[in-house]
Amino acid sequence: MTTSSQPGDREWWKEAVVYQIYPQSFNDSDGDGIGDIPGIVEKVDYLDDLGVDVVWLNPVYESPMADNGYDIADYRSIHPEYGTIDDWERLLEELHDRDIRLIMDLVVNHTSDEHEWFQRSRQGDPEYDDYYYWREGDPEEPPNNWESFFGGPAWSWDDEREAWYLHLFDEKQPDLNWRNPDVRDDIFDMMTWWLDKGIDGFRMDVINLISKTEGLPDGETGTPATGTEHFVDGPRLGEYLTEMDERVLSNYDVLTVGEMAGGMTAEDAEPYVGRDGPLSMIIHFEHVHADVGEDGKWDIIDLDLDELRSSLHDWQTAMVEDGWNCLYLDNHDQPRAVSRFGDDGQFREESAKMLATFLFTLQGTPFVFQGQEIGMTNTTFGDPEKIRDVESENFLEAALERGESFEDVRPLLEARSRDNARTPMQWDDSEYAGFTDGEPWIHVNDNYTEINVEAARAEDDSIWHYYHDLIELREERDVFVYGDYELLAPDHDEVYAYRRTLGEEELVVVCNFFDGEPTVEFPVGQGDLLLGNYPDSTDGQDGSLELRPYEARIYER
Template sequence: MKTLLRTLFAFLLLNFLGCSPQEAKNDTSSQEEKTWWKEGVLYQIYPQSFKDTDGDGYGDFKGVIEKLDYLGSLGITMVWMNPFFESPMVDNGYDVSDYRAIHPRYGSMEDFQAMLDGMHARGIKFVLDVVVNHSSDQHDWFLQSRSSRDNPYRNYYHWWPAEKGTPPYRHSLFDPEGAWEYDSLTNAYYLHTFAEQQPDLNWENPKVRQEVYDIMKFWAEKGVDGFRMDAFQFASKDTTWPEFPEGHEEDFIKWYGMRPQLHEYLKEMYAEVIEPFGVFAVAEGAGSTFLDAHDLVDADRKELQMAYHFETVDLSRTPEGYELEDFKNVFSKWDSAFAEKGWISIFLSNHDNSRLVNRFANPSPEFRTPSTQLINTFLMSMRGTPFTYYGDEIGMTNIDMPTIEEYVDVEALGKYQTAKASGQDLEEFMRILNYSSRENGRTPMQWDSTPQAGFTTGTPWMKVNENYVEINVAAQEEDPNSILNHFRKMVQVRKENPALVYGKYELVQKEHPEIYAFTRTGEGQNLMVVLNFSQNPSSIELETLPTDASVIINNYSTLDVNGNTLNLKPYQALIFSVDQ
């Protein structure tokens, strides 16, 4: 009877408000809560490359503290920092040996707290990178686990007794020999999806899950505001170890990711950590289908709050670049899939990719500034939370490393060995690696034109890009038309125009070969974004054209309108309001 009365009351209320139940269902503002992590702008810091204060060549917490005012000046509202836990550094911190301790190169727990407090004082939230698909092989859990078959920690990892024969093949993303590693101490194999020094944790063991939740609580109690769950779509394993078909490695996520049990674990995490502490969590990856992604982030599922997919960054993996048509299609279909429910991030670069400028803009001296401004305008104009990688706000570029001897990254070295073993053309492999390697995105931050770009007084852990004399923060601070100052303006534009956050997205003239145009409508606003992705002038006919009064942002000082045609300069980026 109570259910019937509630249903009747809801029906009468909807009719009183003048909308049908279906209209109420389609009203995204009523379904999706407005919150800080949707409205914010996230800035990613790779800590060992940001700012060094003690001369050891590695960035540290005190370096971030020194640059807190700079971060505040960007207008960003969140910082995600890559791992800084105790680690042997086989994979630059993504091999954690103690989740509650800080690697000495970054400083102390007191330094971390001072950095966190400094961010909070400037209205910046902090997102912790949680690496719990695997640990380091130097973590005490693994040292105990491999010590004997009857150790209490044995079941913290996945083991295959050698007397059962060779384990069923599993692909490793970093190891050409596969994901099972033989360990003679107990005559058994352990599983590692990544490097052999990164054994996979056994999430099917409830004790492991509780360990992880306790780690997250430890950091939440210190004031951390959110968590980025590294490689989390692979955490749950099919422990029946079925035989996968030949060639399955090409569709890695389908075979190794998003097992149904993962959602049970996420619901546990939500109940134990996310909800009680009021934090948010973003998953690295979104599965292999839109349903996968929604199952991760839809609010009513009480799992995670945000996911980011890789289809956009996958568009430009080779020096041949990408097609604008594909770029439009990928962003449009993901927006459509999340138009009414769920939330995703918007990004084109991070620590696992080469530089945004080389892959999606134009690094040539003539066009680097306007093309980077265009890409940053785009990122701040889409629905979803924009993620910006350190250095992209000044247009940092790839570094030239044509020979394998120059690389230190475990991923690059592993892929090279795989290419060599399979008889690939190594000259072609190196051409692509030089363009796409994630080491391009890890060079030291270019602060000024002093030696080592002002990053360190010592020898940097990785060489500084030679173009730091021209591309650096200090050179752009005083130039009102610089990439840096345009980025600041664009962050402010996003904050001041809620349609760019919550408004409906609609593609305009989808077939235009050079211009990406779309509207963002809602929150009492009707905005149009027009972006010329070409190094040549281009034009588009529009029903409503910008005027000087209606322009919200323009990366050029001129506006060329002729009749019903908008003429754009190379890489010109405009946002203007449209009369409703």
Template sequence: MEKQWWKEAVVYQIYPRSFNDSNGDGIGDLRGIIEKIDYLEQLGVDAVWLNPIYKSPNDDNGYDISDYRAIMDEFGTMEDLEELMSLLKARDMKIIMDLVINHTSDEHYWFKESAKSKDNPYRDYYVWKDGKNASPPNNWKSFFGGSVWEYDKKTDQYYLHLFSKKQPDLNWENKKVREELYEMINWWLEKGIDGFRLDVINLISKNQDFPDGKEGGLCGHEHFANGPRVHEFIQEMAENTYNNYDAMTVGETPFVDKDEAIKFVKEERQEFSMIIPFEHVEFDKKGAWENISQWELKELKDLMTEWQYKLQQNNGWTSLYFCNHDQPRIVSRYGDDGKYRKESAKMLGTLLHTLRGTPFIYQGEEIGMTNISFNSLADFDDIETRGYLNDLKEKGEMSKEEMLEIANYRSRDNARTPMHWDDSKFAGFSNVEPWIKMNDNYPEINVEKDLQSEDSVFKYYQQLIALRKEYPVFVYGKYKLLLEADPNVYTYLREGEENNLLVMLNFSDQPVKIDLQNELEIENAELLLNNYNYEPEFSLEPQLKPYEARMYLF
């Protein structure tokens, strides 16, 4: 397998709006990130991914871009970004930008022109269709609830928006659109950006017949996800842009299983460095956003293992993540955010850094930040959450209390609450009321406290990152699952050229004894790291404490 810097990197994701406010307006900004570069260097990460900072009216927190070559006023200036890039590069850190090219804002120049008339030169930059019997062109449903079609009275047609009505989809069938986007991408690469995370990039090709979709789930996704020309478009984009640079590309790909993933990331195909898979963070939904279901470790292990083996066998790569701006906090979801918060946060971090792929740390994950609990449906800021709640209200089948419980568990707002820097008012994020409600546990969970404690989640993440840099087996070793049927423990090997890594993870809140005698033939191994303050002797029949993680080298 070819060695690449982005395979060996650990990426830190920053949601700028919630990271650090430097100018006292309650909103994080680029100078706020500049103030925290020492912190990023101390953690040991190699690259920083910024959520969108482009000019935007903020209907979907920056994922509705009105100008790809300008910075959102709230975040600062292009000079601020250039300074941030320079400071990161001086410390050997890369910078990755979010690239949103499935859609733009309806306030983008292209769309404002497109909406003027049917014969406008920009009309075909977007997807416009006639209705059917005074109804939308088809029954497709938006990711944010409701129809994907918005009627425009002026031109008597509908335009397509897979997300908010203020996020019209670009028409990738139009070669002029593609050429304009490639020119913009190259402009950023020439400026010194080290790569892109490409938002919902597998949605760019739609079935041009626009047939009705199957009812249930996200209606129509079989016609707009992984469409007929998606790989043609991506290969064309790669050839004309980032493949001419030493760039890292991360494709966000909803509705992609492990077989489809190979087409995006197999090295010989030259499409993306890696993708962002969804199955492992959606398997607890059981078909619908509002369905909160009990999950089992066996199912998670099977999913992770299937992906690990498939990519390994096909010379493909992936991102490793549990948290991001679209997912609830992992320690509240797959761990224990109460009694065993620190232990389970460390255990989940161990999994993140010892599988085959590139680890992504989302801000606050490295100190074990938890989900927030809002007291009212009106508290939710997230457009996706509000859309789902509106759908549930219309169905009228749930009480407000039931909807609040679901939203508190699912909402993307869980990840977007401000970063906890210290125990002062507003957690050191700002000196004024933040744009979104603070999690009230910040006096207990914050960076300052973690930096002072030898037993903190932060210090553990530091060690994980340092070990990954020291031992190539973490990056390039082959993955092999052990004790497949165990309902409580996730155990596996990474088999390298110089040494092997044995990982044991107890996902239970009870002590668990395991037996590896039929799985391994080794007498001794070196303990690299565990998440409790003791040094257990090596044994093929160990008893693991609640949420214990151990790593052995042999």
């Protein structure tokens, strides 16, 4: 099937490359072991050299850091360990001076339990009484059987109010009650405050959890959490997002990226994106579940290329008429893609480049997570004391309660823990990878002496330069952005291949996802090799292509 994009509907965010910064682990300017905003300012020229167009900044708001900043205590203050609002304003200015835009993380499904709204709500302040979901009852029996995404009941008993409160994540992250119009007013006022300061949009954390079924009934047991049918894509989600768009977003030229937890499909997403939708694009999870078993995140299976290809093909075809795709493999919640979908040993460079080829040549906006551009890998946990991620801590605690040992589940943690993405950015081969002069808040990956920015930039054929070349190609050629998409070799066991066409421009992209040497039977047709991840890749000929492990080629016809 061939899909047809709409080149006439140009938007700056369609043509952009987004670079995600996890501030706690990016660059520490003051030696306290925690990355900070002045540290990001120090690296703005690096971002400019790489060629990115947008920075997505993970939360830098005031927070007790129960979930690394996704538990916000004050939406309009900067967390002291990250700096000050003046530091933030300097960062915005430095980015804008280089024509790099900034989008902020919007976390409004929940707050911290240390937020003033929750503190006043638990005290029974009439103005904030129902800002959250409170239920009275037996302190030994939660109001329903819903489960937290982090494990355990989604309810905690509060002794001060003598009632249960709902938290779909950590107990220090109580869910906001979006049914209350005052909650929506306060959130929309806060969003407007940030947009008036000059930011260029929002990445919206688990935004499809903000609507819950009336009455909060029991749910069916399942994964990833019991009750999801009552709090994922809830009944008033479209209404709330439309109101957000009408009252706030439509007044600005912004990029809005909605993270949709659960099993949102391309068909489900269509009402939320496009010309009449409230969002620019959606972060979905279908394709990153291609190596996840029936029991959820910690159930690891081999990569199912058919599932990966089928999912992405559905999104490519569904979004083309009136929508847009968010293209990602890495982020702060996912393990490192080169370890997960590639080979972080013998073929690390080849597989990292193959995954980059794949990321940049589908229809959509590519998102690059810090360190991805140098092929950073998953880490190791020789000691459970190294774990920092609350989700991983909860998983380990539950395993120990079942009688398992740390060594029993260590392989799962090393494959799936969010800490894999959160180890410090590897800038050079000095102590602590050049991230800090102090003791880092989380351990540095042992391979930093070989894998680091300084070494990558010094090597002409490195992963870093490959990313740089892809970014330049995407900027120069509209076919990368607005070209039609056509799936090729749809049943191949090892290769994902497709064609992109725009007018007389045509690209054929071929990606081998495994370490074998498959043959692909389809006509490339005397194509010129535009880019490949092996130095001696050849021009295309009619008939077949013989590929090497993790080989990727882009042909131009």
